[in-house]
Amino acid sequence: MAGALQQRGAQVGTRIIWEASSDLENVLAGLAVLRSGATLVPVNAAQSPLERAVVAEDTDPVLVLAPRARHAETSTPSLDPEDVGSGTFLAPIFSGEDLALIVYTSGTTGQPKGAMLSHANVAAGLSALEQAWGLEPDDRLVSALPLFHVHGLVAGLFGILAAGGSLDLQARFEATAFLAAAQEATVAYCVPTMLHRMASAANLANLRGLRLLVSGSAPLSVELFEAIEAGGGQRILERYGMTETLLTLSNPLLGERRPGTVGHPLPGVHALLPEPGEGEAELKISGPSVFAGYWRRPEATAEVLNEGWMATGDLVRVGTEGYVTICGRSKELIISGGYNVYPTEVEDVLVGLPGVLEAAVVGRPSPEWGEEVTAFVVLEEASVDLTAMRGTLQSLMSPYKVPRTITAVAELPRNALGKLQRHLL
Ligand code: MLC
Numbered sequence: 001m002a003g004a005l006q007q008r009g010a011q012v013g014t015r016i017i018w019e020a021s022s023d024l025e026n027v028l029a030g031l032a033v034l035r036s037g038a039t040l041v042p043v044n045a046a047q048s049p050l051e052r053a054v055v056a057e058d059t060d061p062v063l064v065l066a067p068r069a070r071h072a073e074t075s076t077p078s079l080d081p082e083d084v085g086s087g088t089f090l091a092p093i094f095s096g097e098d099l100a101l102i103v104y105t106s107g108t109t110g111q112p113k114g115a116m117l118s119h120a121n122v123a124a125g126l127s128a129l130e131q132a133w134g135l136e137p138d139d140r141l142v143s144a145l146p147l148f149h150v151h152g153l154v155a156g157l158f159g160i161l162a163a164g165g166s167l168d169l170q171a172r173f174e175a176t177a178f179l180a181a182a183q184e185a186t187v188a189y190c191v192p193t194m195l196h197r198m199a200s201a202a203n204l205a206n207l208r209g210l211r212l213l214v215s216g217s218a219p220l221s222v223e224l225f226e227a228i229e230a231g232g233g234q235r236i237l238e239r240y241g242m243t244e245t246l247l248t249l250s251n252p253l254l255g256e257r258r259p260g261t262v263g264h265p266l267p268g269v270h271a272l273l274p275e276p277g278e279g280e281a282e283l284k285i286s287g288p289s290v291f292a293g294y295w296r297r298p299e300a301t302a303e304v305l306n307e308g309w310m311a312t313g314d315l316v317r318v319g320t321e322g323y324v325t326i327c328g329r330s331k332e333l334i335i336s337g338g339y340n341v342y343p344t345e346v347e348d349v350l351v352g353l354p355g356v357l358e359a360a361v362v363g364r365p366s367p368e369w370g371e372e373v374t375a376f377v378v379l380e381e382a383s384v385d386l387t388a389m390r391g392t393l394q395s396l397m398s399p400y401k402v403p404r405t406i407t408a409v410a411e412l413p414r415n416a417l418g419k420l421q422r423h424l425l
């Protein structure tokens with residue numbers, strides 16, 4: 001497959017967009033991109049045409065690989081299975097600095113940015129997990145995480161393959177089916193929303209056979225940690241990470257897994273932390289898994305990356321024995337079911353709609369989703385149909401960004417300088 005891609009222009013220094021779906025054919029295609037030497041740009045197949053166009057424009061790809069179901073829509077040629085294997089494969093020559101991945105994350109300014117992860121970054125991230133969590137060829141990971149984010153792609157797919165283990169990749173998450181699969185696995189990776197759904201499933205006790213259950217990408221509540229321990233016999237290992245740094249902090253495999261904390265820095269990771277008991281500070285991370293910057297965005301890179309230190313925008317404090325707690329964010333970010341949504345990105349779309357004068361988007365606390373995207377709008381006239389507005393938004397952005405509720409208000413709370421005070425909403 002890598003040879004077939006090379007015949008179509010894939011080589012070191014080129015980019016291929018990969019609309020990630022979790023079927024075997026598509027997974028092999030994604031891995032073949034890396035084998036060809038090209039840079040893999042994973043994207044959500046469910047993104048809107050507008051979002052798709054932004055990434056295509058930004059990366060200037062030699063190819064776009066999409067799941068079979070999308071070919072009918074696009075009327076572009078398929079990479080037919082008959083072609084695979086007919087191409088001559090030339091082992092690519094690349095260095096650790098060459099780019100393995102460009103992973104898009106949205107940001108405070110609204111426009112998504114491509115985080116550049118080199119082969120050396122990915123290798124360092126994988127090696128840290130292998131050491132810390134003792135991953136080995138006998139391990140079988142069960143995961144339902146999407147492959148267009150680093151949790152499912154790098155920690156999940158690449159991590160277990162690099163350790164020589166196997167992966168049971170569930171194409172979508174359904175609690176009962178996931179728990180059935182967990183019975184055959186040794187390790188499982190989840191976001192808290194998945195654990196919340198499993199906590200009320202009849203077969204929760206299936207978790208007992210796992211040697212390791214990991215949670216990350218969003219805060220895990222102490223209540224949920226305890227519910228899974230009571231019904232599933234697992235003390236969840238919570239860890240912390242970020243697209244730009246890969247996974248960096250983790251509770252221990254063998255020592256105490258402390259609920260409400262993300263443990264300590266992984267092997268090779270340097271974390272700038274306040275002293276224990278000293279109060280909170282912004283977490284900064286350096287080390288070999290820290291990314292190379294945002295693709296063609298030097299200013300955006302300079303805002304967060306300084307002499308190798310990544311300013312995460314997450315606030316931390318340190319407790320006894322050095323256990324780190326993520327206690328807040330200095331960035332205006334909503335995390336819903338492990339997906340990041342920047343309020344400004346949704347607000348920009350809302351104010352572009354007819355009849356909307358102003359908009360503010362906030363995260364409303366939710367036991368299932370962590371936070372739910374919630375919008376407030378000031379309308380030109382009361383007759384604007386808010387239900388129809390949700391429908392319009394669905395055609396303009398990925399499903400998880402669409403506000404669950406839209407409420408009309410007479411005015412938005414602003415301070416004396418006119419700055420929106422989202423916390424009051
Ligand atoms: C789905 N929906 C969401 C949503 N996921 N809405 C808000 N937030 C989300 N996270 C929408 C669906 O489109 C649907 O919309 C409605 O909610 C109900 O869908 P569902 O069937 O109940 O949801 P489901 O498809 O089961 O998805 C839930 C989920 C999914 C938890 C499986 O959100 C998920 O896979 N989350 C993982 C995200 C992830 O991998 N993050 C890692 C980022 S990397 P409608 O309109 O049709 O009703 C990172 C670094 C690190 O953060 O440290 O790991």
Ligand code: AMP
Binds near residue numbers: 218240243314326
């Ligand atoms: P992403 O940009 O999708 O990689 O998301 C990274 C963000 O997810 C981090 O900056 C954190 O805000 C959040 N995050 C990841 N893991 C955790 C965790 N265990 N607890 C709290 N927040 C987390």
